[in-house]
Amino acid sequence: MRITYRRLSLALLPLLLLGPAVAACGGDDDPPPSPPAAAAEPEPAAAQSDAPAEAEDTGQAGIAADVGSVRNGIEIISLTGDGQGDPAQDGDSVGVRYRGTLDDGSEFDSNAGGALLPVTIGAGRVIPGFDEALRGLRIGETIVVRIPPDLAYGERDESLVIEIPRAQTPPGMTVGQRVQFGGGVPGVITEITDEAVIVDANHELAGQALTFEISIETLE
Structure with a gap:
């Protein structure tokens, strides 16, 4: 109405x-993204038994063990690459390469070929699910996560x-x-x-689950 x-x-x-x-993947102070392509008809919801199991919080390590499960509200779809150095944690400043897609596969944002996205983990300058995806990630690894609306733009x-x-x-x-x-x-x-x-006045990605492919290229 x-x-x-x-x-x-x-x-x-x-x-x-x-x-x-x-387009933008930052927090509420950032300008809203361009309207995404029209979404495909949603598929019927999966039965409860098919939903990813809620994983126990493993802190800054153990992402590999979380693949295929839900960690702190976000679904960990995959983790690839050989990680180097310490895992990222709250307070770290990281340079991030990312690509964001909707459930219909359309891309709504990416910094491929551009500057890295600077993020201080836990500072609240990106959506909560993006912050969570960075925790425990190491340089050389690429994580794919699906973030529900309540941890994205609401x-x-x-x-x-x-x-x-x-x-x-x-x-x-x-x-x-x-x-x-x-x-x-x-x-x-x-x-x-x-x-x-x-x-x-809604954010243009409000109500959408977002899938991100994320890698960290610098960590301080």
Whole structure:
């Protein structure tokens, strides 16, 4: 259900025009990613007996033993490569190579061929599931994990789809453009009619499980 302008306090704040939406895998302060490709029809949920078993927390070591299970909420799908040095832990500064895909296989973000992503593990600058995937990883290893929505960008909240009268919005708005409410809350314009501008203030990956292929190339 769409929330109208007069019923949502966010809509009482002025809108600021920003640039087009861009991809990012960071935390809530980062701009939202580009809209991902349309997802395929979801497959029926697996029976309870087929779900990965919840693994006991093994701390900073033992990732290999966690493959095929769930560790602290994230599914460890695979671990490859010959690890070197100490396993990464909270407080370490690491340079990360990553690729993110949705359940339909479409890629939503990657830094392949670009600069490494600098992360201080446990500092809260990336989504919680990404932080968890780095713990225990060593240089030379590549881990593939599936992160549920609650450890990624959360579930969608339809109350954050906001309808604002055209008279209350600045000129020059276009569908797909990022905007920011005066209180600092970001959103993306999803529809423009003669009467209103529709802004979705959900993160564009809200409600999505995310699969990441991650490797650490530097560790300090």
